[in-house]
Amino acid sequence: MYYSSANVSERQAAPPSLAISTVIFALRPSESSGRPTLWLPLVRRIREPFKGLWALPGGPLSHAESLQDAASRNLRETTGLAPSYLEQLYAFGGLHRSPTQRVVSIVYWALVQPTEAALADESENVRWFRADRLAELAFDHNAIVDYALWRLRNKLTYGSVAYHLLGEYFTLAQVREVYEAVLDRQLDPANFRRQLKATPEIEETGEYLQGGKHRPPRLYRYTGRPGLDPDNRSTP
Amino acid sequence: MYYSSANVSERQAAPPSLAISTVIFALRPSESSGRPTLWLPLVRRIREPFKGLWALPGGPLSHAESLQDAASRNLRETTGLAPSYLEQLYAFGGLHRSPTQRVVSIVYWALVQPTEAALADESENVRWFRADRLAELAFDHNAIVDYALWRLRNKLTYGSVAYHLLGEYFTLAQVREVYEAVLDRQLDPANFRRQLKATPEIEETGEYLQGGKHRPPRLYRYTGRPGLDPDNRSTP
DNA sequence: GCTAGTTATGGTCATTCTGACCAAAACTGA
DNA sequence: TCAGTTTTGGTCAGAATGACCATAACTAGC
Numbered sequence: 001m002y003y004s005s006a007n008v009s010e011r012q013a014a015p016p017s018l019a020i021s022t023v024i025f026a027l028r029p030s031e032s033s034g035r036p037t038l039w040l041p042l043v044r045r046i047r048e049p050f051k052g053l054w055a056l057p058g059g060p061l062s063h064a065e066s067l068q069d070a071a072s073r074n075l076r077e078t079t080g081l082a083p084s085y086l087e088q089l090y091a092f093g094g095l096h097r098s099p100t101q102r103v104v105s106i107v108y109w110a111l112v113q114p115t116e117a118a119l120a121d122e123s124e125n126v127r128w129f130r131a132d133r134l135a136e137l138a139f140d141h142n143a144i145v146d147y148a149l150w151r152l153r154n155k156l157t158y159g160s161v162a163y164h165l166l167g168e169y170f171t172l173a174q175v176r177e178v179y180e181a182v183l184d185r186q187l188d189p190a191n192f193r194r195q196l197k198a199t200p201e202i203e204e205t206g207e208y209l210q211g212g213k214h215r216p217p218r219l220y221r222y223t224g225r226p227g228l229d230p231d232n233r234s235t236p
Numbered sequence: 237m238y239y240s241s242a243n244v245s246e247r248q249a250a251p252p253s254l255a256i257s258t259v260i261f262a263l264r265p266s267e268s269s270g271r272p273t274l275w276l277p278l279v280r281r282i283r284e285p286f287k288g289l290w291a292l293p294g295g296p297l298s299h300a301e302s303l304q305d306a307a308s309r310n311l312r313e314t315t316g317l318a319p320s321y322l323e324q325l326y327a328f329g330g331l332h333r334s335p336t337q338r339v340v341s342i343v344y345w346a347l348v349q350p351t352e353a354a355l356a357d358e359s360e361n362v363r364w365f366r367a368d369r370l371a372e373l374a375f376d377h378n379a380i381v382d383y384a385l386w387r388l389r390n391k392l393t394y395g396s397v398a399y400h401l402l403g404e405y406f407t408l409a410q411v412r413e414v415y416e417a418v419l420d421r422q423l424d425p426a427n428f429r430r431q432l433k434a435t436p437e438i439e440e441t442g443e444y445l446q447g448g449k450h451r452p453p454r455l456y457r458y459t460g461r462p463g464l465d466p467d468n469r470s471t472p
Numbered sequence: 473g474c475t476a477g478t479t480a481t482g483g484t485c486a487t488t489c490t491g492a493c494c495a496a497a498a499c500t501g502a
Numbered sequence: 503t504c505a506g507t508t509t510t511g512g513t514c515a516g517a518a519t520g521a522c523c524a525t526a527a528c529t530a531g532c
Contacts, residue, residue: 016297018254018340061252063338067329091327091342093303102299104254106327106340173508191491193510214508215498409479427520429481434518450479451527 016093016102020070021058021141023089023109023148024079025131026120027165027178036174037181038131038152040145041079041120049099050138054129056145058105071108080121083110085164089148097140109148111164132184156182160201163222171209171217172196196220252329252338256306257294257377259325259345259384260315261367262356263401263414272410273417274367274388276381277315277356285335286374290365292381294341307344316357319346321400325384333376345384347400368420392418396437399458407445407453408432432456 027036042054057078093104201224208216278290293314329340391397437460444452
């Protein structure tokens with residue numbers, strides 16, 4: 001950082017190359033149960049190494065953009081989406097992540113809202129997969145997704161993250177379904193409700209959601225900061 | 237990551253260079269009160285930019301080492317120390333962190349034990365400073381240290397990190413002093429004790445610490461994993 | 473040897489938080 | 503109008519937390 005690499009005696013071939021990748025989560029109904037579950041878009045590799053396998057969207061860091069801008073851009077380029085939440089996940093720099101060259105990847109994770117997610121581009125080489133049923137991915141991307149899922153669970157239990165997977169208005173039951181999908185366990189509706197009612201960022205609206213064959217639930221709104229990175233020091 | 241940079245049309249001058257830095261915390265007695273406080277070693281910059289200012293220890297990433305090895309090495313090289321805890325903090329990649337060139341820094345934070353910290357090398361260009369009373373540092377290093385402190389506080393309140401600032405044997409009061417130093421507030425000795433006694437990783441030894449002018453406290457030992465990175469999924 | 477000073481250690485008590493559970497309210501569809 | 507469903511409000515026991523008190527066990531100084 002302080003020594004320009006020209007001054008360093010141990011002058012290896014080329015410096016490790018730097019890439020940005022993103023793990024993008026969205027809620028989609030499961031085909032079987034219809035309940036919302038976590039999905040993420042992957043891109044098919046069209047060249048070696050790992051040609052034909054699916055991989056996280058990503059690309060090299062362009063010279064004139066910040067890390068977060070790069071993540072945001074490659075999210076938009078692969079899926080056409082704008083994230084409602086975006087945070088740095090981790091920098092992966094193991095020696096043998098790529099068989100051909102040394103690559104350091106700075107990985108971001110993002111949440112997108114279901115209205116957006118529905119419009120997402122899909123094609124021969126871009127497709128959505130259930131986060132908990134992934135086949136073998138290129139590079140170390142399975143491990144990266146696992147780590148992203150772990151982070152999501154953690155952020156959820158402390159945090160303010162769940163609402164970024166939902167639209168502007170939502171019922172408390174929808175929030176609970178997000179928790180249940182991510183944490184993969186059932187939660188007591190009444191107790192869950194009690195907790196949400198205690199958090200000040202969740203605002204009651206006058207509206208109700210019609211159309212179910214049961215008592216219509218009240219709609220709520222989330223009022224709270226999105227959360228950019230080291231600046232956002234709310235939850236660990 | 238997937239596209240070798242030779243294939244990319246937008247071929248900028250040089251790729252952003254990659255550096256590793258470390259924020260190293262150790263406990264030292266404050267000159268005034270004698271109570272333990274947080275200190276960290278800095279190195280003086282001997283060339284532009286920011287020549288003469290103090291900065292975090294760091295350097296370029298060598299081709300054949302992992303990110304963590306690089307952090308560990310530059311910790312050893314500047315202070316002669318081996319960390320008892322080492323974790324990735326964040327990748328800083330803002331466009332204007334360095335006035336001369338684009339640099340992406342992957343920053344680690346470390347804890348070292350006081351026995352080690354006492355032997356640490358100091359010289360004209362390497363010196364220890366109180367973490368809460370830093371002057372203006374080079375680059376964005378003040379912000380990085382602030383973020384590292386915030387992370388330390390967070391890890392502490394959930395976590396298992398405090399013991400890595402202490403030696404192998406310690407009294408409960410010493411642990412409390414760590415918490416008080418890091419969180420910067422007083423804690424009730426009896427309540428704090430009650431909590432520590434409830435955590436299974438803290439083991440009673442038969443020994444007592446003699447020498448104080450009061451009832452001799454029992455010595456304890458910490459039994460728990462150090463905690464390497466995305467593999468260590470205990471606390472958020 | 474006795475006493476004052478200091479910290480360690482064990483305990484109480486009221487308050488808050490949590491999980492399990494119950495029951496009424498309010499809609500739809502038949 | 504009734505059965506079915508989810509929403510919503512509530513109780514109750516147990517766990518965890520913070521404020522506080524009292525005794526234990528050492529040292530230093532007289």
